[in-house]
Amino acid sequence: MSLLEAQNISKSFGGIRALDACSISVEPGTITGLIGPNGSGKTTMFNIMTGYEQIDSGQVRFRERTITNSSPKKVFRLGIGRTFQLTRIFPRMTVMENMHVAAQRNDFKGLISRWSSTHEQTRALELLNFVGLAELKDLLAGSLSFGQKKLLEFAFVLIADPQVILLDEPAGGINPTMVNYLADRISTLNKRGVTFLVVEHNMEFVMGLCHKVIVMHRGTKIAEGLPSEVSDNPAVLEAYLGD
Ligand SMILES: Nc1ncnc2c1ncn2[C@@H]1O[C@H](COP(=O)(O)OP(=O)(O)OP(=O)(O)O)[C@@H](O)[C@H]1O
Ligand SMILES: [Mg+2]
Numbered sequence: 467m468s469l470l471e472a473q474n475i476s477k478s479f480g481g482i483r484a485l486d487a488c489s490i491s492v493e494p495g496t497i498t499g500l501i502g503p504n505g506s507g508k509t510t511m512f513n514i515m516t517g518y519e520q521i522d523s524g525q526v527r528f529r530e531r532t533i534t535n536s537s538p539k540k541v542f543r544l545g546i547g548r549t550f551q552l553t554r555i556f557p558r559m560t561v562m563e564n565m566h567v568a569a570q571r572n573d574f575k576g577l578i579s580r581w582s583s584t585h586e587q588t589r590a591l592e593l594l595n596f597v598g599l600a601e602l603k604d605l606l607a608g609s610l611s612f613g614q615k616k617l618l619e620f621a622f623v624l625i626a627d628p629q630v631i632l633l634d635e636p637a638g639g640i641n642p643t644m645v646n647y648l649a650d651r652i653s654t655l656n657k658r659g660v661t662f663l664v665v666e667h668n669m670e671f672v673m674g675l676c677h678k679v680i681v682m683h684r685g686t687k688i689a690e691g692l693p694s695e696v697s698d699n700p701a702v703l704e705a706y707l708g709d
Contacts, residue, residue, distance in 0.1 A: 468527075469494040469661055470515065470546065470630050475524035477510055484510040486685035487524070492630065497652065497662040499672040499693070502682035503706055508665045509551055511682070512632050515663075516548045517541040528630075547628030551635050551665075553615045557608025561599055561618060564607045565590035568622040593621045597651060613640030617648070630661040637668040649675050673697060681705065 468491035477485040485507045492498045500508050513519040515526055517538040526534045528544055536544075556564050569586055594600045597617040602610065607618060616636060623631055633652075637645045649671060652662055666672050672679060673693040681689040681696055683705040689696050696702055 467494070467530075468492060469529060470663065471527040472511060472515060473525045473527065475511065475514055475526070476522045477507075477514060477519065478522060483685055485514070485521075488682065488686050489524075490680050490687060490690075492661060492663050493678070494661055495656070495659065496677045497656050497664065497675055499676035499679040500663060500665045500682065501667070501669075501672055501679060501696075502688075503708075506682040506705075507685040508682055509634055512548060512634055512663075512665065515541075516546060516632060542626065542628075545626075545629035546632065547623035547626060547630070548632040549616070549619050549623055549634055549636065551638070553612075553619045555607045555615050555618055555622075557606065559607055560604050561594065561607050561610070562590060562603040564618060565594065565621065565625070569625050589625070590621075593624050594618075596624070597621045598647060611640075611644075613644035613648075616640060617644075620648075620651070624655075628660070630663065631655075633662065633664045633666075635665055635667065637666055637671045645671055669697075 471491040473489050474487045475485045476487055488507065488511065490511065502508055510519060514521050517536045517540065520535050525532055528546060533541060533544065556567060559567065569590065591600060594603055597620055599614060599617055599621065602614065607615065610618065636648055645668065652675060656662060664676065676693055679691065679693050679696040680687055681702050688705060689699045689702050
């Protein structure tokens, strides 16, 4: 059974076919990797799964129900969280203020309207502590390192307690210590039952963390399997070497 599924998705931007009858599925409780050369359609797939792009044809399903072309807000409320390839934080606010704004954002309203401000603060601190940023809570978010900004964005997503989290290049541009830390946080949440779909170019990270890896090339899936199977697959090597 799959928790989140894209069936036969096609999507063009003008003359560019970003996705071509592409199907992927994420089983509950797993950490699934989504890899492929630049421009193979990974971010487009994320955008379609989370309502940020409309599809030309195909279907997106979550918990056996169609969510095709739902709004980002609706997708989010159903329990699908995501981060972006480039972080979306507010640089002139403190880390804590960023958490506050994230909690107040439209998408979250209703989800957390029950929160008292003290509860909200406690929860925000708990999450900042979980991602290792609690001691930096009063710093301006703009003064954080790129890796710390990514951790802050990760904390945003956790506010809503999503069932599945889509991470777009979480380890890109951050130092090895931070990459290991992030992998540990993802594993910890996964052991608590959170499912992950992770786009990442850092192969050590993907191979060490993921239960299953899906490989895309030119808008379609070209391979899928255990990390070891995928890394030994000649078609996968060719896709990377060819581009
Ligand atoms: N909004 C858009 N308008 C026009 N073309 C787009 C748009 N979004 C994506 N594309 C094109 O669709 C293709 C797939 O892009 P996408 O960003 O999904 O790739 P990706 O696998 O995430 O690549 P990367 O690893 O570099 O992030 C590319 O050719 C890209 O130029
Ligand atoms: Mg991308």
